Amino acid sequence: MRYATAVGHLRMVAEACAEAATLPPLGDLPQPYVLGAYAFGDILDVPDESEGTDVAFVVDASVDELPWGVEPPALRWFVERARIDRHPIRWFARPRDLPVGDHRIVRPVRLWDAEHGIDEQAFEALRGRRPEDVRTPAPPDAEVQAALERHLDLTRKALDEVIDRFWDRDWRRENSGGGRYPEHTLWELAWGVRDLERALHGN
Known part of the structure; x- marks a missing residue:
């Protein structure tokens, strides 16, 4: 393109x-x-x-x-x-x-x-x-670090909740439809945790 x-x-x-x-x-x-x-x-x-x-x-x-x-x-x-x-x-x-x-x-x-x-x-x-x-200025490193840590903590908690409820019928029904399945949410959260951990710790 x-x-x-x-x-x-x-x-x-x-x-x-x-x-x-x-x-x-x-x-x-x-x-x-x-x-x-x-x-x-x-x-x-x-x-x-x-x-x-x-x-x-x-x-x-x-x-x-x-x-x-x-x-x-x-x-x-x-x-x-x-x-x-x-x-x-x-x-x-x-x-x-x-x-x-x-x-x-x-x-x-x-x-x-x-x-x-x-x-x-x-x-x-x-x-x-x-x-x-016209690119926006980069935020201070300390601000980016704090934001990543806050987002990682939230994403880990969300992943834990999804793992705990993954086979719950009501939860699966709420997270299905429109071409999406519970597996999509699980994968997105797992990817999100890994991505943030790599950004913070380089592993």
């Missing part, structure tokens, strides 16, 4: 976020649920060809509600409704009360947020192959 096509996909993401922010609330969820969208990863190295793009969605949920690696149902609904999942776009969910940047999301570029709308300056820089001009 050519670089210009990848940037076009990022524009589509930003426009989908802007549109979703105008829609009525989904059930009891806050509106808007998606608070921001940021590009990160290899696309910011301006390759001539790219296998895909990476996007971090900041959602209106606290870190206590969002274990690392787990895809919130409301974000999955948004991605499917906006047809983002039909393109080579990978996404992560970030809680509102942690920095967007972490061990994987390094100095991302803001595409859209609920306060400012679509960041036209960012897209101008991306189209001009100058993402370095």
Whole structure:
């Protein structure tokens, strides 16, 4: 996929976020649920060809509600409704009360947020192959470390709860549907714990 096509996909993401922010609330969820969208990863190295793009969605949920690696149902609904999942776009969910940047999301570029709308300056820089001009500053190392430790503790607790309830019929019913199965949640939490442990301890 050519670089210009990848940037076009990022524009589509930003426009989908802007549109979703105008829609009525989904059930009891806050509106808007998606608070921001940021590009990160290899696309910011301006390759001539790219296998895909990476996007971090900041959602209106606290870190206590969002274990690392787990895809919130409301974000999955948004991605499917906006047809983002039909393109080579990978996404992560970030809680509102942690920095967007972490061990994987390094100095991302803001595409859209609920306060400012679509960041036209960012897209101008991306189209001009100058993402370095608009990348967000890296948070202090101590802040990143504290956020990783907090997220790891929460994700471990969530994994323990899933292991304890994995064969419980009610829990399995609640975590099935829409093409998802309890095994998806288990795998996401196990991956999340391993990923955070490696980021903190390098093992």
